[in-house]
Structure formats: structure tokens, C-alpha cells
Amino acid sequence: MKKVQVLVIGGGPAGLLAASRAAQMGASVLLVEKNKMAGRKLRITGKGRCNVTNAGEIRQFIEQFPGQGRFLYSAFARFFNEQLCALLEAQGVALKTERGGRIFPESDSANDVADALVHYAERSGVRVWTGTEVTGLRFETGLVGRRIIGAEIRTKKGLEQVEASAVVIATGGLSYPLTGSTGDGHRWAKQAGHRVTDLRPGLVPLETRESWVSELSGLALKNVEASLWAGPQGQETCLDRQQGEMLFAHFGVTGPIILSLSRAYHEAKEKPVTLRIDLKPALTPEVLDQRIQRDFLKYQKKQLKNALNDLLPRALIPAVIQAASLDGEVWVSQLTREERTRLGKTLKGLTLTIKGTRPMAEAIITVGGVDLKEIDPKTMASKKTEGLYFAGEILDVDGYTGGYNLQAAFSTGWTAGEAAATQALKTEARLREARALSQIEAPQDRKEDDDDSEN
Numbered sequence: 368m369k370k371v372q373v374l375v376i377g378g379g380p381a382g383l384l385a386a387s388r389a390a391q392m393g394a395s396v397l398l399v400e401k402n403k404m405a406g407r408k409l410r411i412t413g414k415g416r417c418n419v420t421n422a423g424e425i426r427q428f429i430e431q432f433p434g435q436g437r438f439l440y441s442a443f444a445r446f447f448n449e450q451l452c453a454l455l456e457a458q459g460v461a462l463k464t465e466r467g468g469r470i471f472p473e474s475d476s477a478n479d480v481a482d483a484l485v486h487y488a489e490r491s492g493v494r495v496w497t498g499t500e501v502t503g504l505r506f507e508t509g510l511v512g513r514r515i516i517g518a519e520i521r522t523k524k525g526l527e528q529v530e531a532s533a534v535v536i537a538t539g540g541l542s543y544p545l546t547g548s549t550g551d552g553h554r555w556a557k558q559a560g561h562r563v564t565d566l567r568p569g570l571v572p573l574e575t576r577e578s579w580v581s582e583l584s585g586l587a588l589k590n591v592e593a594s595l596w597a598g599p600q601g602q603e604t605c606l607d608r609q610q611g612e613m614l615f616a617h618f619g620v621t622g623p624i625i626l627s628l629s630r631a632y633h634e635a636k637e638k639p640v641t642l643r644i645d646l647k648p649a650l651t652p653e654v655l656d657q658r659i660q661r662d663f664l665k666y667q668k669k670q671l672k673n674a675l676n677d678l679l680p681r682a683l684i685p686a687v688i689q690a691a692s693l694d695g696e697v698w699v700s701q702l703t704r705e706e707r708t709r710l711g712k713t714l715k716g717l718t719l720t721i722k723g724t725r726p727m728a729e730a731i732i733t734v735g736g737v738d739l740k741e742i743d744p745k746t747m748a749s750k751k752t753e754g755l756y757f758a759g760e761i762l763d764v765d766g767y768t769g770g771y772n773l774q775a776a777f778s779t780g781w782t783a784g785e786a787a788a789t790q791a792l793k794t795e796a797r798l799r800e801a802r803a804l805s806q807i808e809a810p811q812d813r814k815e816d817d818d819d820s821e822n
Contacts, residue, residue: 368528369528370531371394371396371531372389372396372531372532372533372788373396373533374396374529374534375396375398375399375534375784376501376534376535377400377539378402378406378407379405379537379538379760379776380406380409380484380759380773380776380777381537381758381777381780381783382398382400382535382537382758382759383405383406383485384446384758384784385537385783385784385787386488386491386495386535386784387487387488387493388491389533389785389787389788389791390488390492390493390788391491391492392784392785392788392792394533394788394791398495398496399496399499399518399520400495400499401497401498401499401501402498403497406480406482406485408539410478411477412477413477415478417480417481417773418470418471418768418770418773419455419470419471419472419480419770419773419774420448420451420770420771420773421448421467421469421769421770421771421774422448422470423468428443428766428771428774431767431771432767432771432775433767435739435763435764436766438744438764439744439775440744441745442747442775442778442781442782445785446777446778447774447778451777452470454487455483458483458484459483460474460483467611467769469770498523499522500521501520501521503518503519504517504518504558504559506559512751512753513560513752514752514753515559515752515754515755516531517531518531532754533754533755533756533794534754534755534787535783535787536552536757536761537552537757537776537783538761539759539761540735540736541733542569542727542730550566552757552761553566553736559751560751560752561737561751562737562741563735563736563738564735564738566727566734566735567727567735568726568733568734569629569630569731569732569733569734570626570627570629570730570765570767570768571629571724571727571730571731572618572621572724573629573721573724574618574619574721574724575721575722576721579686580616580619580620580719581617581618582686584616584617585614586680587612587615588612588614588646588680590610590648591610591624591644591645591646591648592610592644593608593609593625594609594643595628595631595641595721597634597635597636599639606628606632606640607628607631608628609625609627609628610624610648611623612624613625613644618725620642626768627767627768628642630767632723632724641720642718642719643717644716644717645714645716645717646679646715652711652712655711655714655715656708656711658678659678663702663707667698670698671688671693671695671697671698671699671702672688674699675687678714687710687717690713690717691706691713693710732772736760736764737757737763738763739762742762746782747783748783748790754787754791754794756783757779758782758784759775759776760776
């Protein structure tokens with residue numbers, strides 16, 4: 368049986384930071400990763416570029432986690448973007464800041480980030496076992512409740528028992544299952560008495576019913592506003608809106624603002640959902656109408672289908688004309704005011720019918736996870752089982768795109784590792800003290816026994 372003070376399960380961003388911090392605190396640490404290399408999912412994030420964090424302040428970060436953001440305040444206060452950037456740069460990873468405060472490695476290589484964090488863990492004193500799978504956790508029940516005492520793991524040599532004073536579960540969610548995120552951690556959380564909320568795909572593309580969308584596959588739209596609406600026609604309510612860049616795909620729509628909107632889709636609760644795209648969010652309807660009139664004056668001798676090139680990408684023109692119920696063959700000079708108004712309304716609200724999200728395997732993150740009410744936000748410690756900690760995507764907290772989710776993983780991992788090491792070292796100190804007391808008392812007991820025998 369192998370004994371360590373802290374066992375970390377999962378070699379992603381949360382696990383690597385948890386293990387590193389625990390080792391720096393003076394604990395003996397074993398990091399177990401079932402893939403052949405640590406950080407496998409991290410290596411493909413951001414299409415291989417790895418948006419490690421964002422330059423925003425804590426308050427801005429909290430706002431990017433709808434509903435559950437306040438839970439992260441303590442973790443962010445303990446380890447935030449400045450500390451993360453300093454850590455990576457100290458490991459030789461130069462960083463750059465792009466639009467929206469998004470921070471990337473200058474090399475645009477996620478592998479550089481993952482390799483740096485693995486080396487950081489090893490230099491901190493972490494023992495890293497890859498290609499090693501945890502098959503189950505071990506608990507004991509005492510007078511004060513359930514306590515974790517270790518895990519059973521499968522190595523190339525077979526099954527082995529690992530005894531630990533503290534265990535950090537950082538196994539991720541269900542997204543990208545090929546990288547090892549298969550829900551093991553959720554099963555163990557339930558075994559430890561935790562509630563796991565409904566698991567859904569997050570930051571995921573949306574599928575649409577309109578067939579013409581597939582014809583625009585690959586077309587990117589920049590500086591547009593997209594909003595998600597739920598309810599029957601005429602009674603819709605807005606679920607969320609985002610402004611930025613989106614992309615048409617063969618199945619529907621994707622891109623940064625669509626991925627952020629996808630979280631709100633699940634709030635529709637089986638109501639019909641539509642997506643409205645404001646192609647000219649910077650212009651009021653009145654200003655847009657003036658712009659259309661100027662263009663029509665400029666192209667008055669052309670057909671409508673050839674008079675919108677200054678307003679729209681060429682590939683999008685037929686779809687907008689069709690959505691406005693107009694005839695692309697008509698001469699611009701023949702358009703009525705009502706038809707021009709209808710065109711303007713379509714430009715401010717091109718509508719698509721949403722039929723669902725893409726599957727979990729295509730999601731960037733998982734929505735749902737271990738119920739935050741059962742986790743101490745200051746330490747990431749379980750309120751159900753002593754010695755158990757959670758970090759990263761396994762928790763029921765998720766944010767928008769822009770580097771926020773990775774920072775949450777790093778921050779909760781750092782916090783969990785620090786707390787786990789502190790608890791494990793205190794536990795070992797108590798055991799040493801108890802052993803020392805027993806050794807002191809033992810000779811006295813023997814002396815009393817000898818005295819009794821003489822009488």
C-alpha cells in the first residue's frame with residue numbers, strides 16, 4: 368500500500384494547480400491521470416491556442432458566471448489572473464492580450480501551456496502517474512461522520528491501494544469525453560454523499576431548422592448582436608443577448624456569442640426558441656433606414672440582389688431578401704416604402720428557429736456538477752466527507768467564453784490544493800502527537816504492572 372498526504376485525481380488545469388500548490392505547502396503529493404499525458408483537454412482548448420485567462424477584474428469575472436459567480440470570489444481572491452500570468456511567464460510561457468482582454472500564449476500553442484504546468488508540478492515535488500486509472504474511493508465512517516482515507520487505482524502492474532489524508536477530485540465534466548472526461552468524478556461525488564445537479568452541454572453550437580443556413584456554412588459575421596428568445600410568437604421573452612462574432616455551420620450557428628448564448632437555451636424549458644440576429648447593432652432603425660435610402664439612391668439602376676453589397680456579405684444577401692419576403696429581381700427604384708421598412712426590420716432581426724444544441728461531445732464545458740451548497744467556497748472542501756475536495760469543471764459553476772472558465776479551474780485548483788495540504792499536514796501532526804503520547808504512557812503502564820506483580 369502506498370501512502371501520501373494528498374492524492375489529486377485528474378491532470379487537467381485544476382488538478383495540476385492543486386497538486387503543485389499542495390506540494391509547495393510541504394505535503395507529499397501524488398497526481399493520478401488516466402490518460403497517457405496530463406493536460407490532454409487543455410492541449411485542445413481554444414482550437415489549440417488556449418485562452419488561459421482574461422485581463423478583467425474580479426468583479427467582471429463574477430459577472431461572467433451567471434447565477435453562481437459569487438461562489439468563486441474567495442478562490443479568485445486567493446489566486447487570480449495576475450498570479451497565473453506570473454506563474455506561466457516564470458515557466459517560460461510568454462503571453463499576449465487580445466480583443467476583449469483575452470490572454471493567450473504568444474506562441475498560440477496550448478501544448479506550451481500544458482507542458483509548462485506539468486513541469487511546474489514536477490518541479491514543485493509532485494509525483495505524476497499517467498496512464499493510471501482510479502477505480503474507486505475508500506471511506507471510513509467514524510463518530511463525526513464519513514472520512515476519506517484513499518483510493519484504489521489500476522496501474523500497468525495491477526490494482527494498488529493508495530492511502531491519503533486528503534483527496535482532491537479534479538476530473539472535469541462530461542465535455543470532450545475522448546480526453547477522459549467521462550463522469551467518474553460525479554459518480555464518486557455521489558458516493559461521498561453529494562448531490563450532482565443535472566448535467567448539460569455548455570458553450571456549445573446551436574442547431575437550426577432553416578435549410579438555407581447550411582448554404583452559408585463557414586460565413587463569419589463580426590460585430591453583430593444575437594439574442595435568444597423563448598415562447599410562442601408574440602409572447603416571447605428574451606433569455607440572453609450577446610454582441611460580437613458568430614459563424615454559420617452546416618447544422619446551424621456557432622462562434623463566440625452563440626456559444627455564450629447556448630447556456631440560456633436550457634432555460635426555455637421546452638418552449639419554442641428563436642435566435643434573432645441584429646446585423647447592424649450600432650445603428651438605430653431610423654439611422655439604418657437613412658443608410659438604406661442612400662444605398663438605394665446609389666444603386667437605383669440595379670436590382671435589389673445587387674444593391675446590398677455595401678450593407679451585407681454577398682453570401683448573406685439572398686437569405687436576407689428571402690427573410691424579408693422581397694423579390695431580389697425587382698429594381699431598387701421600384702421598391703415601396705413598406706418594402707424598404709421590411710428590409711430594415713430584417714437587418715435588425717434576422718430570425719432563426721432553434722431546434723436544439725449540438726451533443727455533449729461537442730461542448731466546451733459541462734453545465735451542472737457537484738452542488739455548490741455542499742462545498743466550502745473558501746477551501747473547496749466537501750461539507751459531506753472529511754478530507755475530500757473538489758476543483759474545476761466538476762463543480763456546478765460555468766461561465767461565458769473569454770478565458771473565464773480556465774481561470775476558474777486554475778483558481779479552484781490552487782485553493783483546493785492549499786487547503787488539502789493544510790488539512791493533511793495537521794492530520795499527520797495529530798497522529799505523530801498521539802503516537803508520541805502513547806510511547807510516553809507505555810513505560811509508565813509497564814512500571815505500574817511491575818509494581819503490582821511485586822505486591
